[in-house]
Amino acid sequence: MRDIPLSGMGADAGAVLEYYGALLKRYGPQGWWPILDLHHARKGVNPTKSGSINGYHPGDFSYPRSEAQRFEICIGAILTQNTAWPNVEKALLNLKQLDCLDSGRLLALSEEILKGAIRPAGYFNQKARKLKVFAEFYASLKGRAPSRGELLGLWGVGPETADSILLYAFRVPVFVVDAYTRRIFSGMGWFEKDAEYESIRSFFESSLDGDYKLFQEYHALIVEKGKRMRAEVVKK
DNA sequence: TTCCAGGCAATAC
DNA sequence: GTATTGCATGGA
Numbered sequence A: 001m002r003d004i005p006l007s008g009m010g011a012d013a014g015a016v017l018e019y020y021g022a023l024l025k026r027y028g029p030q031g032w033w034p035i036l037d038l039h040h041a042r043k044g045v046n047p048t049k050s051g052s053i054n055g056y057h058p059g060d061f062s063y064p065r066s067e068a069q070r071f072e073i074c075i076g077a078i079l080t081q082n083t084a085w086p087n088v089e090k091a092l093l094n095l096k097q098l099d100c101l102d103s104g105r106l107l108a109l110s111e112e113i114l115k116g117a118i119r120p121a122g123y124f125n126q127k128a129r130k131l132k133v134f135a136e137f138y139a140s141l142k143g144r145a146p147s148r149g150e151l152l153g154l155w156g157v158g159p160e161t162a163d164s165i166l167l168y169a170f171r172v173p174v175f176v177v178d179a180y181t182r183r184i185f186s187g188m189g190w191f192e193k194d195a196e197y198e199s200i201r202s203f204f205e206s207s208l209d210g211d212y213k214l215f216q217e218y219h220a221l222i223v224e225k226g227k228r229m230r231a232e233v234v235k236k
Numbered sequence B: 001t002t003c004c005a006g007g008c009a010a011t012a013c
Numbered sequence C: 001g002t003a004t005t006g007c008a009t010g011g012a
Helices: A013-027 A067-079 A085-097 A103-108 A111-121 A124-141 A148-152 A159-169 A179-187 A197-207 A212-235
Strands: none
Touching: A013 A197, A013 A212, A067 A085, A067 A124, A067 A159, A085 A111, A103 A124, A111 A124, A148 A159, A159 A197, A159 A212, A179 A197, A179 A212
8 A cells, every 4th residue: 555645646845835725715714623602703704614604713723712622622523533513513512511521520421421412423332432531531631731642542532533632622733634635635646545644644744834723724624625525526 | 215424443354 | 454344323
Protein backbone atom coordinates (compact mmCIF):
# COMPACT_ATOMS: atom_id res chain seq x y z
CA MET A 1 0.00 0.00 0.00
CA ARG A 2 1.22 3.45 -0.86
CA ASP A 3 1.86 5.56 2.13
CA ILE A 4 3.56 8.63 0.94
CA PRO A 5 1.55 11.43 -0.55
CA LEU A 6 3.51 12.24 -3.54
CA SER A 7 4.50 15.58 -4.67
CA GLY A 8 4.68 14.10 -8.10
CA MET A 9 0.93 13.81 -8.15
CA GLY A 10 0.33 17.53 -8.12
CA ALA A 11 0.42 18.50 -4.49
CA ASP A 12 2.92 20.91 -3.04
CA ALA A 13 2.86 23.36 -0.17
CA GLY A 14 1.67 26.16 -2.40
CA ALA A 15 -1.23 24.12 -3.68
CA VAL A 16 -2.29 23.24 -0.17
CA LEU A 17 -2.61 26.86 0.88
CA GLU A 18 -4.12 27.84 -2.43
CA TYR A 19 -6.87 25.26 -2.09
CA TYR A 20 -7.61 26.48 1.43
CA GLY A 21 -8.08 29.98 0.06
CA ALA A 22 -10.41 28.71 -2.64
CA LEU A 23 -12.58 26.84 -0.12
CA LEU A 24 -12.71 29.84 2.20
CA LYS A 25 -13.70 32.15 -0.61
CA ARG A 26 -16.39 29.78 -1.79
CA TYR A 27 -17.99 28.72 1.49
CA GLY A 28 -16.94 31.40 3.95
CA PRO A 29 -15.76 30.91 7.55
CA GLN A 30 -17.33 27.82 9.13
CA GLY A 31 -16.99 28.53 12.83
CA TRP A 32 -16.15 25.08 14.13
CA TRP A 33 -16.43 23.29 16.59
CA PRO A 34 -20.20 23.67 17.21
CA ILE A 35 -21.07 24.52 20.83
CA LEU A 36 -24.51 23.89 22.31
CA ASP A 37 -24.93 27.22 24.05
CA LEU A 38 -23.46 30.29 22.56
CA HIS A 39 -24.16 33.03 25.04
CA HIS A 40 -23.85 35.73 22.46
CA ALA A 41 -25.69 36.50 19.26
CA ARG A 42 -24.73 34.10 16.49
CA LYS A 43 -23.82 36.93 14.25
CA GLY A 44 -22.51 35.87 10.90
CA VAL A 45 -23.82 32.33 10.89
CA ASN A 46 -23.71 31.15 7.33
CA PRO A 47 -27.35 30.39 6.47
CA THR A 48 -26.37 28.24 3.53
CA LYS A 49 -24.34 25.86 5.65
CA SER A 50 -25.38 22.29 5.03
CA GLY A 51 -26.84 20.14 7.80
CA SER A 52 -27.36 21.55 11.26
CA ILE A 53 -26.51 25.22 11.65
CA ASN A 54 -26.68 25.27 15.44
CA GLY A 55 -23.74 26.35 17.53
CA TYR A 56 -21.30 27.49 14.89
CA HIS A 57 -19.36 30.71 15.41
CA PRO A 58 -17.81 31.87 12.13
CA GLY A 59 -14.72 33.98 12.51
CA ASP A 60 -14.68 33.52 16.27
CA PHE A 61 -11.84 31.26 17.39
CA SER A 62 -12.26 31.94 21.10
CA TYR A 63 -13.92 28.62 21.92
CA PRO A 64 -13.89 26.70 24.17
CA ARG A 65 -14.45 29.48 26.67
CA SER A 66 -14.89 27.26 29.67
CA GLU A 67 -13.89 23.90 31.00
CA ALA A 68 -17.45 22.72 30.42
CA GLN A 69 -17.27 23.66 26.75
CA ARG A 70 -13.90 21.96 26.42
CA PHE A 71 -15.33 18.73 27.77
CA GLU A 72 -18.39 19.09 25.55
CA ILE A 73 -16.16 19.25 22.47
CA CYS A 74 -14.29 16.12 23.50
CA ILE A 75 -17.51 14.19 24.10
CA GLY A 76 -18.89 15.39 20.79
CA ALA A 77 -15.75 14.19 19.00
CA ILE A 78 -16.36 10.68 20.32
CA LEU A 79 -20.09 10.71 19.69
CA THR A 80 -19.70 11.82 16.09
CA GLN A 81 -17.62 8.79 15.09
CA ASN A 82 -19.25 7.57 11.89
CA THR A 83 -22.41 9.45 12.85
CA ALA A 84 -24.28 12.45 11.45
CA TRP A 85 -23.94 15.56 13.58
CA PRO A 86 -27.67 16.21 14.15
CA ASN A 87 -27.83 12.85 15.94
CA VAL A 88 -24.87 13.85 18.08
CA GLU A 89 -26.57 17.11 18.91
CA LYS A 90 -29.56 15.23 20.27
CA ALA A 91 -27.33 13.12 22.47
CA LEU A 92 -25.45 16.16 23.76
CA LEU A 93 -28.71 17.90 24.58
CA ASN A 94 -29.84 14.87 26.54
CA LEU A 95 -26.59 14.90 28.50
CA LYS A 96 -26.94 18.59 29.12
CA GLN A 97 -30.48 18.02 30.38
CA LEU A 98 -28.96 15.63 32.90
CA ASP A 99 -26.34 18.27 33.73
CA CYS A 100 -23.72 15.73 32.74
CA LEU A 101 -21.51 17.61 30.33
CA ASP A 102 -18.91 17.31 33.04
CA SER A 103 -16.42 14.51 33.57
CA GLY A 104 -17.29 13.88 37.20
CA ARG A 105 -21.02 13.94 36.72
CA LEU A 106 -20.81 11.79 33.62
CA LEU A 107 -18.76 9.22 35.53
CA ALA A 108 -21.44 9.12 38.19
CA LEU A 109 -24.17 8.28 35.67
CA SER A 110 -25.45 4.71 35.58
CA GLU A 111 -24.77 2.73 32.42
CA GLU A 112 -28.44 2.56 31.64
CA ILE A 113 -29.11 6.28 31.99
CA LEU A 114 -26.01 7.10 29.98
CA LYS A 115 -26.93 4.72 27.18
CA GLY A 116 -30.44 6.12 27.07
CA ALA A 117 -29.14 9.66 26.82
CA ILE A 118 -26.73 9.01 23.97
CA ARG A 119 -28.97 6.60 22.12
CA PRO A 120 -29.70 8.99 19.23
CA ALA A 121 -25.99 9.07 18.35
CA GLY A 122 -25.95 5.35 17.57
CA TYR A 123 -23.52 2.62 18.73
CA PHE A 124 -24.71 3.53 22.21
CA ASN A 125 -23.26 0.47 23.92
CA GLN A 126 -19.77 1.13 22.61
CA LYS A 127 -19.99 4.87 22.97
CA ALA A 128 -21.18 4.70 26.57
CA ARG A 129 -18.03 2.76 27.38
CA LYS A 130 -15.90 5.18 25.39
CA LEU A 131 -17.35 8.16 27.21
CA LYS A 132 -16.69 6.60 30.62
CA VAL A 133 -13.10 5.83 29.66
CA PHE A 134 -12.61 9.33 28.36
CA ALA A 135 -14.28 11.06 31.32
CA GLU A 136 -12.00 9.25 33.71
CA PHE A 137 -8.96 10.25 31.71
CA TYR A 138 -10.18 13.83 31.40
CA ALA A 139 -10.65 14.13 35.16
CA SER A 140 -7.13 12.83 35.70
CA LEU A 141 -5.71 15.64 33.57
CA LYS A 142 -6.63 18.20 36.21
CA GLY A 143 -6.61 21.00 33.71
CA ARG A 144 -3.47 20.23 31.73
CA ALA A 145 -3.58 19.38 28.03
CA PRO A 146 -3.26 15.71 27.01
CA SER A 147 -0.60 14.50 24.60
CA ARG A 148 -1.54 12.84 21.35
CA GLY A 149 -0.03 9.61 22.58
CA GLU A 150 -2.14 9.63 25.72
CA LEU A 151 -5.30 10.16 23.72
CA LEU A 152 -4.45 7.38 21.29
CA GLY A 153 -3.88 5.05 24.22
CA LEU A 154 -7.49 5.39 25.31
CA TRP A 155 -9.96 2.71 24.32
CA GLY A 156 -12.30 4.32 21.80
CA VAL A 157 -10.01 7.12 20.67
CA GLY A 158 -8.39 6.69 17.27
CA PRO A 159 -6.34 9.16 15.24
CA GLU A 160 -9.17 11.32 13.96
CA THR A 161 -10.85 11.64 17.34
CA ALA A 162 -7.53 12.38 19.05
CA ASP A 163 -6.66 15.07 16.54
CA SER A 164 -10.14 16.63 16.68
CA ILE A 165 -9.84 16.86 20.45
CA LEU A 166 -6.37 18.37 20.26
CA LEU A 167 -7.34 20.87 17.58
CA TYR A 168 -10.75 22.04 18.75
CA ALA A 169 -10.71 21.47 22.50
CA PHE A 170 -7.05 22.33 23.14
CA ARG A 171 -6.14 24.53 20.17
CA VAL A 172 -3.17 22.40 19.15
CA PRO A 173 -2.35 23.01 15.48
CA VAL A 174 -2.82 19.52 14.02
CA PHE A 175 -4.41 18.55 10.72
CA VAL A 176 -7.45 16.31 11.15
CA VAL A 177 -7.82 13.65 8.47
CA ASP A 178 -11.30 12.28 7.91
CA ALA A 179 -13.25 10.41 5.27
CA TYR A 180 -13.95 13.64 3.38
CA THR A 181 -10.26 14.52 3.33
CA ARG A 182 -9.48 11.20 1.69
CA ARG A 183 -12.33 11.47 -0.79
CA ILE A 184 -11.64 15.02 -1.86
CA PHE A 185 -7.87 14.92 -2.16
CA SER A 186 -7.57 11.44 -3.61
CA GLY A 187 -10.13 12.62 -6.17
CA MET A 188 -7.81 15.49 -6.95
CA GLY A 189 -4.92 13.07 -7.36
CA TRP A 190 -2.96 14.34 -4.37
CA PHE A 191 -2.66 10.87 -2.90
CA GLU A 192 -4.23 7.42 -3.00
CA LYS A 193 -7.57 6.66 -1.36
CA ASP A 194 -5.98 4.22 1.04
CA ALA A 195 -2.99 6.37 2.02
CA GLU A 196 -1.98 6.08 5.67
CA TYR A 197 -3.59 8.48 8.11
CA GLU A 198 -0.19 9.61 9.35
CA SER A 199 1.24 10.28 5.92
CA ILE A 200 -1.72 12.47 4.97
CA ARG A 201 -1.50 14.31 8.26
CA SER A 202 2.23 14.94 8.02
CA PHE A 203 1.87 16.05 4.44
CA PHE A 204 -0.62 18.78 5.31
CA GLU A 205 1.10 19.78 8.52
CA SER A 206 4.45 20.19 6.84
CA SER A 207 2.85 22.13 4.00
CA LEU A 208 1.00 24.61 6.20
CA ASP A 209 2.64 27.34 8.19
CA GLY A 210 -0.15 28.56 10.40
CA ASP A 211 -1.66 28.52 13.84
CA TYR A 212 -4.55 26.48 15.22
CA LYS A 213 -7.06 28.80 13.56
CA LEU A 214 -5.90 27.84 10.09
CA PHE A 215 -6.09 24.13 10.91
CA GLN A 216 -9.54 24.48 12.47
CA GLU A 217 -10.91 26.35 9.51
CA TYR A 218 -9.30 24.11 6.90
CA HIS A 219 -10.76 20.94 8.37
CA ALA A 220 -14.20 22.52 8.74
CA LEU A 221 -14.11 23.68 5.13
CA ILE A 222 -13.17 20.21 3.94
CA VAL A 223 -16.17 18.74 5.75
CA GLU A 224 -18.49 21.38 4.33
CA LYS A 225 -17.18 20.66 0.84
CA GLY A 226 -17.55 16.94 1.41
CA LYS A 227 -21.13 17.28 2.57
CA ARG A 228 -22.03 19.35 -0.45
CA MET A 229 -20.41 16.86 -2.80
CA ARG A 230 -22.59 14.16 -1.28
CA ALA A 231 -25.69 16.33 -1.55
CA GLU A 232 -24.95 16.81 -5.24
CA VAL A 233 -24.63 13.08 -5.83
CA VAL A 234 -27.88 12.35 -4.02
CA LYS A 235 -29.72 14.99 -5.99
CA LYS A 236 -28.97 13.33 -9.28
C1' DT B 1 -37.11 0.30 1.27
C1' DT B 2 -32.04 1.01 1.11
C1' DC B 3 -28.11 3.75 1.97
C1' DC B 4 -24.94 5.94 4.95
C1' DA B 5 -22.86 9.58 8.24
C1' DG B 6 -17.17 14.45 10.81
C1' DG B 7 -14.48 5.88 13.19
C1' DC B 8 -12.92 2.43 15.98
C1' DA B 9 -11.78 -2.17 17.87
C1' DA B 10 -11.74 -7.00 17.26
C1' DT B 11 -10.71 -10.71 14.53
C1' DA B 12 -8.78 -13.50 10.85
C1' DC B 13 -5.35 -14.42 7.76
C1' DG C 1 0.68 -5.62 8.01
C1' DT C 2 -3.84 -5.90 5.38
C1' DA C 3 -8.73 -7.09 4.92
C1' DT C 4 -13.18 -7.77 6.93
C1' DT C 5 -16.80 -7.26 10.19
C1' DG C 6 -19.85 -5.46 14.04
C1' DC C 7 -21.49 -1.59 16.07
C1' DA C 8 -26.95 1.55 15.77
C1' DT C 9 -29.72 5.70 15.19
C1' DG C 10 -32.20 8.85 12.19
C1' DG C 11 -32.52 11.48 7.93
C1' DA C 12 -32.65 11.43 2.83
